[in-house]
Amino acid sequence: MNASTYPQTAHGTLVSKALPAAQQAGGIDVAATSCTDSVDSIRPGDVFVVCDSSADTHAVAKEAVRRGASAIVTERFVPVFGVPQYVVDDARAAYSELCHAILGNPSRELNAVAIAGTHGKTSIAMLLDSILNIAKKSVATATNQFTRIEGQRGRFVLPTTAPAIADFVDEALAEGCRHAVVELSEETLHTKAAHAAQFDVVCLANLHADRNSGRSPHASRQNMISALDQLTPQGMAVLNADDAESMRVLAEYDGPVLTFGLHHPAEITGSVLEQHANEQTFLLTIGDESAAVRTKIIGETHVANCLAAAAIAKVYGVSLADIARGIERVTVVPGVMHRFDAGLGVPVFVDRGATPIARGAALTAARGVARGRVIAVVGQQCSVTQALADHAVTTGGFADDKVITDAVAKVLAALEVTQTEHLRTITEKLTGIALAIMAAKDGDVVLVSGLDSSTPRQRHASTSVCESQLIQALMYELAAEQKKAA
Numbered sequence: 001m002n003a004s005t006y007p008q009t010a011h012g013t014l015v016s017k018a019l020p021a022a023q024q025a026g027g028i029d030v031a032a033t034s035c036t037d038s039v040d041s042i043r044p045g046d047v048f049v050v051c052d053s054s055a056d057t058h059a060v061a062k063e064a065v066r067r068g069a070s071a072i073v074t075e076r077f078v079p080v081f082g083v084p085q086y087v088v089d090d091a092r093a094a095y096s097e098l099c100h101a102i103l104g105n106p107s108r109e110l111n112a113v114a115i116a117g118t119h120g121k122t123s124i125a126m127l128l129d130s131i132l133n134i135a136k137k138s139v140a141t142a143t144n145q146f147t148r149i150e151g152q153r154g155r156f157v158l159p160t161t162a163p164a165i166a167d168f169v170d171e172a173l174a175e176g177c178r179h180a181v182v183e184l185s186e187e188t189l190h191t192k193a194a195h196a197a198q199f200d201v202v203c204l205a206n207l208h209a210d211r212n213s214g215r216s217p218h219a220s221r222q223n224m225i226s227a228l229d230q231l232t233p234q235g236m237a238v239l240n241a242d243d244a245e246s247m248r249v250l251a252e253y254d255g256p257v258l259t260f261g262l263h264h265p266a267e268i269t270g271s272v273l274e275q276h277a278n279e280q281t282f283l284l285t286i287g288d289e290s291a292a293v294r295t296k297i298i299g300e301t302h303v304a305n306c307l308a309a310a311a312i313a314k315v316y317g318v319s320l321a322d323i324a325r326g327i328e329r330v331t332v333v334p335g336v337m338h339r340f341d342a343g344l345g346v347p348v349f350v351d352r353g354a355t356p357i358a359r360g361a362a363l364t365a366a367r368g369v370a371r372g373r374v375i376a377v378v379g380q381q382c383s384v385t386q387a388l389a390d391h392a393v394t395t396g397g398f399a400d401d402k403v404i405t406d407a408v409a410k411v412l413a414a415l416e417v418t419q420t421e422h423l424r425t426i427t428e429k430l431t432g433i434a435l436a437i438m439a440a441k442d443g444d445v446v447l448v449s450g451l452d453s454s455t456p457r458q459r460h461a462s463t464s465v466c467e468s469q470l471i472q473a474l475m476y477e478l479a480a481e482q483k484k485a486a
Helices: 057-066 091-102 121-134 162-174 186-190 217-230 244-252 300-315 320-329 356-369 383-388 406-413 420-439 456-460 467-485
Strands: 023-025 047-049 071-074 085-087 111-116 139-142 147-149 179-183 199-204 231-240 257-261 268-275 280-286 289-295 338-340 348-351 374-378 391-394 445-449
Touching (some): 047 091, 091 162, 121 139, 121 179, 121 300, 139 162, 162 179, 186 217, 199 300, 217 231, 217 244, 231 244, 231 300, 257 300, 268 300, 289 300, 289 320, 348 356, 356 374, 356 383, 356 445, 374 383, 374 420, 391 420, 406 420, 420 445, 420 467
Parallel strands (some): 071 085, 111 179, 111 199, 139 179, 257 268, 374 391
Antiparallel strands (some): 023 085
16 A cells, blocks of 8 residues: 555554554554555555465565565564564454554545445445535545546546555545545455445445355355444444345344335335336435436336435435436446447347346346347346346357457457457457347347446556447447448
8 A cells, every 4th residue: 555645645653553452562663654465565664464364474474574564464473573563363454444544544534435235336326426416515436437536537446455445535535525435345345445444324235145256145245234334333324125135134233224115115215107218217205205206227226226325315414306316417327227229229228237136137127118029138048037038149159150240340340459358258249239139120128238348447447448339339330231221
């Protein structure tokens, strides 16, 4: 962690003050102004925290001292001399505490919001960011898709490491923001990267087990629930009344809670009034106030995310009118039922949700607006797709088999992609979309489900391939071909 990045002069702290429960051995107390958990990135004066439990602690600590570390933080004493050691129960938690303490614990100066859960986090954060901006409340928001400060794109920092989270909230404070919204993935919570941050609102969007985490369903849920431990004493938990696991948490939780839901009793409720291929309208009810809200993003899952954002906004006293305006201003959430059209007469939706629940929700939303078939474009068939789609196009092997339409070839010709694997994935995806569109008839809907050919950093790099632009370009090419054939 380069703790002097934001602000330009770090506050600094005595290690003993940042880690009061640590047992100090050898040397005098160290004043820390920077720290790291990577031995390869140590600069002279850094405090080195041994977070990798699989590493040879003695060897990495010895190398850290050789590279100029001013102190070692570890879970067990090691025979390394010349610098003080601080022995702690949990090195990863200590690393987070040290990162925040060096910067003066900036989260304590902000109205900080954490959003956790299996899916929907980015959508809720994006909606909340819009609502708070409409309400004239200065806000900085960090997700795995974007970073915004006062509504403007900021320095992109993936909020998954202790220094990244500490730097983000410190930057928000330095820029004059009073609110900070942070998306916390299950992995981030597991590694305790946000352990030292304090939140006055924690929203659990849902608690479905993350099958991709490599942990048991119980362990996965417990990681997400642990976000509640970081609430301030008067902090508010925001829970999904439609999620059975969240309601089990509610039964055992004794702090302030605000609930939201479409199908079960809750403080913040909603119901879909109309749904079309290009928009839907739902009734948002908060207490004895109601408002009809129109959104360009379809599906009940998006309505649930709107309710979650509304609940958080209500904690901060935002009016129903501003909540509705903030929701309506969000016309696209990249990868969340993102609609494309180019006069082809076939609505094409792209939803990156890859879990069975997320895929099922996307297919159900597509079914709600289809007058004909639902055609799914997927990487491989699964039981959810077989049950809910009328036809599926699987993309695996297209590039190898050279199944590339003229429209796809024209789009690819304009690309400057040198990474072979990335190009292959893009080719497969565009080919699958093209074949699905060409097979579609009037009234059909095409859903591209669970496919994502870019990483967060690729999406935000200046030289990255903008996937949405590729899909739109493909549809323009297909429309041109259709026009020529007519």
